[in-house]
Amino acid sequence: EAGVTQFPSHSVIEKGQTVTLRCDPISGHDNLYWYRRVMGKEIKFLLHFVKESKQDESGMPNNRFLAERTGGTYSTLKVQPAELEDSGVYFCASSLAGNVLFFGSGTQLSVL
Amino acid sequence: QKEVEQNSGPLSVPEGAIASLNCTYSDRGSQSFFWYRQYSGKSPELIMFIYSNGDKEDGRFTAQLNKASQYVSLLIRDSQPSDSATYLCAVRGTDKLIFGTGTRLQVFP
Numbered sequence: 001e002a003g004v005t006q007f008p009s010h011s012v013i014e015k016g017q018t019v020t021l022r023c024d025p026i027s028g029h030d031n032l033y034w035y036r037r038v039m040g041k042e043i044k045f046l047l048h049f050v051k052e053s054k055q056d057e058s059g060m061p062n063n064r065f066l067a068e069r070t071g072g073t074y075s076t077l078k079v080q081p082a083e084l085e086d087s088g089v090y091f092c093a094s095s096l097a098g099n100v101l102f103f104g105s106g107t108q109l110s111v112l
Numbered sequence: 113q114k115e116v117e118q119n120s121g122p123l124s125v126p127e128g129a130i131a132s133l134n135c136t137y138s139d140r141g142s143q144s145f146f147w148y149r150q151y152s153g154k155s156p157e158l159i160m161f162i163y164s165n166g167d168k169e170d171g172r173f174t175a176q177l178n179k180a181s182q183y184v185s186l187l188i189r190d191s192q193p194s195d196s197a198t199y200l201c202a203v204r205g206t207d208k209l210i211f212g213t214g215t216r217l218q219v220f221p
Contacts, residue, residue: 004155033208042116043156043200043211056207091155099144101209103155 002026004104006092012110018080021107025074025094031055032075033101034067038088046090049075061086082111115139116203118212127221131188135201135212138182145177145184146209148200156200160186191219 005024013019025032034046046065047057051072060067064083069075079086087110093101117136125131133147144163148156162168162175162184174187184203188195198214 035211040213042114042213045208045210048208059208098207099204100146100158100161102158103148105153105155 004092004094004102006090006104006107008107009105010108010110012112013082014112015084016081018078019082019109021077021079021090021092021109023075023077023092023094023104025092026096026102029094029096029102030072031095031098031101032069033093033095034075034077035091035093035103036088037091037106038085043091046077079109082109084111087111114212115205115210116201116212118199118201118215120213121216122218123215124218124220125191127191127193127219129191129219131191131195131217131219133186133188133199133201133215133217135184135186135203136182137184137201137203137210139203139205139210140179140182142203142205144204145175146202146204147173147175147184147186148202148211150198150200150214152198159199188217191217193219193221195219 032049037043045059048055049069089106093103146161147159150156160175176185200214201212202209
């Protein structure tokens with residue numbers, strides 16, 4: 001069974017540009033989470049989908065971040081326009097019943 | 113005060129020794145507790161979870177939970193160089209996992 005997959009693994013963009021990250025959860029997992037780790041800090045929650053609905057988006061930093069999960073399958077996280085402080089590793093995780101989370105390998109985003 | 117606190121380390125132990133990793137949390141209402149291991153550049157990988165006070169053993173790993181003291185720990189027996197990684201403590205709040213910064217463990221031969 002395939003795990004959580006994220007694309008791209010790395011992205012280097014300039015300040016002001018737009019970047020879209022994609023996450024494919026484990027098949028059948030209704031719960032999908034986005035987390036972010038900024039260098040030297042803890043992994044921080046961004047938001048949680050249950051199927052296609054946003055259950056909790058309290059961790060989204062600001063309105064430059066937009067997450068979608070069309071059809072309740074894969075999810076995208078778009079940052080527009082990107083700022084320097086958005087650099088970090090963006091992790092996606094999925095779970096079946098909301099208890100144990102399985103993480104993807106992350107997208108390393110560098111904003112120059 | 114951080115919601116989940118861990119000593120960042122590094123914690124260095126010799127091969128074969130017991131490694132003890134500690135974590136404290138601030139939300140008394142937390143119900144479930146997780147230990148993840150993360151190798152550099154890789155995804156966090158679940159090692160163990162614990163819900164009840166006391167000890168839970170799985171192979172060389174033992175998780176210990178003390179809700180009264182708001183303390184959770186992970187013991188790794190017979191530590192191996194392959195155990196060298198960052199260990200993340202995570203606590204489930206209302207519906208999301210809250211992570212500590214992680215403790216870097218180094219097991220030297």
